[in-house]
Amino acid sequence: MDSSFPLRKIIHVDMDAFYASVEQYDNPALRGKAIAVGGGHRGVVSAASYEARKFGVRSAMPSKTAKEKCPHLIFVPPRFARYKEISKKIREIFHEYTDLVEPLSLDEAYLDVTENKKGIESANQIAKEIRQKIFEQTGLTASAGISINKFLAKVASDINKPNGQKTIHPEKAEQFLEELPIEKFYGVGKVTANKMFSLAIYKGKDLKKRSLEDLTRLFGKSGTYYYNVVRGIHLSEVKPHRIQKSVAVERTFFEDLFDEQQINEKLQNLSEELHNRLQKNNIFGRSLTLKIKYKDFSLFTRSFTKEEYFSSPEQYFTTAKKLWELRPFDKAVRLLGLSLSHLNTEEKKQISVQLKIPFEDFE
Numbered sequence: 001m002d003s004s005f006p007l008r009k010i011i012h013v014d015m016d017a018f019y020a021s022v023e024q025y026d027n028p029a030l031r032g033k034a035i036a037v038g039g040g041h042r043g044v045v046s047a048a049s050y051e052a053r054k055f056g057v058r059s060a061m062p063s064k065t066a067k068e069k070c071p072h073l074i075f076v077p078p079r080f081a082r083y084k085e086i087s088k089k090i091r092e093i094f095h096e097y098t099d100l101v102e103p104l105s106l107d108e109a110y111l112d113v114t115e116n117k118k119g120i121e122s123a124n125q126i127a128k129e130i131r132q133k134i135f136e137q138t139g140l141t142a143s144a145g146i147s148i149n150k151f152l153a154k155v156a157s158d159i160n161k162p163n164g165q166k167t168i169h170p171e172k173a174e175q176f177l178e179e180l181p182i183e184k185f186y187g188v189g190k191v192t193a194n195k196m197f198s199l200a201i202y203k204g205k206d207l208k209k210r211s212l213e214d215l216t217r218l219f220g221k222s223g224t225y226y227y228n229v230v231r232g233i234h235l236s237e238v239k240p241h242r243i244q245k246s247v248a249v250e251r252t253f254f255e256d257l258f259d260e261q262q263i264n265e266k267l268q269n270l271s272e273e274l275h276n277r278l279q280k281n282n283i284f285g286r287s288l289t290l291k292i293k294y295k296d297f298s299l300f301t302r303s304f305t306k307e308e309y310f311s312s313p314e315q316y317f318t319t320a321k322k323l324w325e326l327r328p329f330d331k332a333v334r335l336l337g338l339s340l341s342h343l344n345t346e347e348k349k350q351i352s353v354q355l356k357i358p359f360e361d362f363e
Contacts, residue, residue, distance in 0.1 A: 007170055009123040010238065011111040012145040012153035013130060015090070016162035018107035019047035019083055023076045025139045030074065039063030039075040043252050046078055050162060062297070083107075086138050093133045097126055102238045108157075110150050112238035124167050131165065148173060151234035154186045173232040178205040187225065195219075204230045245345075247283060248291075249273045250337025256295045257333045263324065270338045271316035284309035284344045288316060290323035291337035302326050305342060316340075 015021070019037040024030045030049075036057060038046030045066050048057040055070035067073055087106040094101045097120075100112035113126050120126050127144040134142045141163035145156025148170045159166040168176050182201055183193040199218070201207050207215075207230045215223030228234065249270050257263055278284065287305040294300070302323045310316060320338055 007148045008112055008238075009114045010147060010150055010153040011113055011123060011127050011130070012150070012157040013090075013094070013109055013111065013127070013134075014143050014145075014157045014161070015107035015134075016141045016143055017047060017049055017053075018140070019078060020049035020052070020076075021140050022079075022083055022086060024049060026082070030076070033074055034070050034072060035074045035076050036063070036066055037076050037078050039066060039073075086140070089137055090134055090142075093130055093137065096133075097130065100238045100240055102240060110153065110238045124165070127165050131163075148232070149234040150236050150238065151186055151229050152176075152232065155180070155184060158184075170232075177230050177232060178203065178208060180204045182207060185226075185229065187222075187229075192219070192222075245343065246339050246341040247274065247278055247285070247343070248337060248339035249277065250291060250335060250339075252293075252335045253333070257336075258331075263333065263336070264321065266336050267320045267324065267338075268313075268317050270336060271313040271320060274316055274338050274340060275313040278340065283340075284311065285340035286310065286342040287340065288319050288323070289339045289341065290320050291335070291339065292324075292327060292333055293335035294329060295332040295334050297334075298329070298331075300327055300329070303341075309344065310340065 020035055023035060023037060024033075032051065033049070034052035034055060034057070035049045036045045036047070036052055038044060043063055045057060045059055045061045045063060047059050048061075048066070052066075052070055052073055055073075057066045057070050057073060063075065083106050091101065091103065091109070094109060094111055097116045097118060098111050098113050099117075102110040104110070111126075111130075113120075113123050116126060118126075120129075123146045127146050131142045131144060134140060143157050143161045143163060144165040145153040145159070145168070146165065147153045147156055147168040152168050152173060156166040156168050181203055182188060182196050183190075185204070185207075188196070195218075196202075196207070201210070207226060210218075210227070212224065212227045215227050217223070219226060251266065251270065253266075257266065286307070286309055287303055288310060289301055289303040292300045304319050304323060310319075316338060
């Protein structure tokens with residue numbers, strides 16, 4: 001490991017099947033059963049319990065497919081207010097140890113505990129304490145990964161799931177990465193993994209043999225990322241105040257829409273909902289994106305960017321209609337969505353200073 005780069009103590013905490021586990025905890029009749037949060041007649045699965053995952057049920061899977069894989073699957077409507085309530089409790093536990101907490105979603109976060117409020121040397125011990133407190137206060141289990149950077153911590157948190165943790169020690173990081181299957185590298189999706197397989201890159205050690213020039217030629221900007229992470233280099237700091245980059249609203253319809261008047265009504269409703277959400281948080285943006293998912297699950301998105309900020313639901317609606325007219329297909333629609341990016345929040349971005357302290361005792 002190159003000692004010229006800062007070694008931090010980073011923990012990645014990831015709740016186990018969070019939405020589904022909350023439902024099973026709140027309703028004992030669901031415990032031990034295959035359940036899916038979301039789904040129903042027309043939707044997609046938001047989360048699946050471990051009992052459902054054994055049958056191949058996954059998040060973002062159409063409910064029809066999920067039911068085919070697991071005929072006894074129980075669909076439960078989501079309760080986001082409840083998930084947020086529990087997420088808040090979990091974050092309060094994180095902040096008992098450090099203020100360098102970067103939430104990725106309601107159910108996972110990075111923590112930098114290089115220096116921590118309790119003066120505990122062992123990052124491994126901190127992760128154990130946090131997981132125990134989460135269980136005591138919420139009844140839910142969490143998994144954790146501990147290492148020298150965010151990339152390794154994220155990969156590590158998956159290794160002993162559910163209800164476990166894994167430490168990748170700095171001295172063993174390179175060896176671990178060399179043996180790691182390429183599809184397990186965070187940031188390598190199915191398409192990229194298949195491309196790497198075609199290039200005889202199956203593990204980290206195969207990736208490591210490739211030059212920086214070779215990887216950038218094959219994978220563009222991502223090539224630099226792959227070149228670095230396989231060598232244990234990932235300098236991204238834990239950012240406590242993540243900058244919101246977009247705001248989105250979308251609706252999946254009980255019955256497919258084809259009628260132009262119905263589409264206009266839905267776009268108007270989405271425009272008003274988006275405007276209300278933005279207004280509550282004093283957020284403005286310049287780029288509007290229309291998302292259309294068709295009956296056959298094909299997806300179309302198109303964006304329009306203005307010089308000045310959008311400021312009213314009428315402006316969103318007018319632009320959305322123009323983007324709708326650019327659609328390539330006249331097919332039945334199952335989902336419509338609007339999202340706004342190039343936000344004023346990005347202009348308020350503040351530079352955070354991260355302490356760079358060498359490891360004394362990682363374990």
